[in-house]
Amino acid sequence: MTGDGYRDRWVECGERGLRIRGYYFPWGTKAIPYGRIKGVRRVDMDVFSGRGRIWGTSNPRYWFHLDPRRPSKTSGLVLDVGGYVHPFITPDDPAAVEAAIRAHTARTAGGGA
Template sequence: MSGGSVGYRDRWIECGPDALRIRGYYFPWGTKTIPYASIRGVRRVRMGPLTGQARIWGTGNVRYWAGLDPKRLSKTQGIVLDTGKYVHPFITPDDPAAVEDIVRERSGAVDDGAA
C-alpha cells in the first residue's frame, strides 16, 4: 500500500508526494494526474446500487466522472474531488479513509458538501 514517497497506492489510485493519480480515468486506460494544489474540496460519500456503486466507469450524471474500478460493486464508499471544474472526479479507493486523509493533508482541502 505505501512505500517511499507514495502515501497510498492500490490498483487504481496513487497518492504521490505532489499529486493524486487515477489510473483508468480516461478511455481506454489513461491516467489522470491531479496536483494537490488544484484540489479545493473532498467529500466522502456512501454508495448504493443507484448512487454510483453499479457504475464501473464513466458517468450517469454529467457533474461526476468515475474512474475505472471493476470492484466498485463490492464497495460502499467513494470520494468526490472538487478541482474547480464543472466535472468532479469520483474515485473508489480500497481504503477511502486513508486517501481522504492524505488528500486533505496535502491539499488543504475542506469538506465539500456541495460537490
C-alpha cells in the first residue's frame, strides 16, 4: 500500500476508484468510482456468512468477487453503492482498504482527508 492507495491480487484502490478483479464471469473487473460509494461496513465472516463462498452469491443482496483464499480469511467489506446488490469484498488487508475508501470518499464529498 502507498499513500491512500492499496492493491492485492483481487482488490485495488486507485486515484479514481476501486477496482475489483474477478467480479464478473469469467474474469471481468468491476470499477466503482469513489463518488458512488455511499458506505463501507466491515463484516466478520464465518462458514454461514461468507467464508465458504469462493465466488457469486446465495443471497441476492450480496455479490462476492472471486477469491480462492476467502475460506482462510475472517473479515470482509460490504460496499453500499446505492443499488440492491452490495459488493462483498475480501481484500488481504481489510483495514487498509476501508481506510483508503473512507479517505477518498471524504475528499469526494468535500470533507478533506
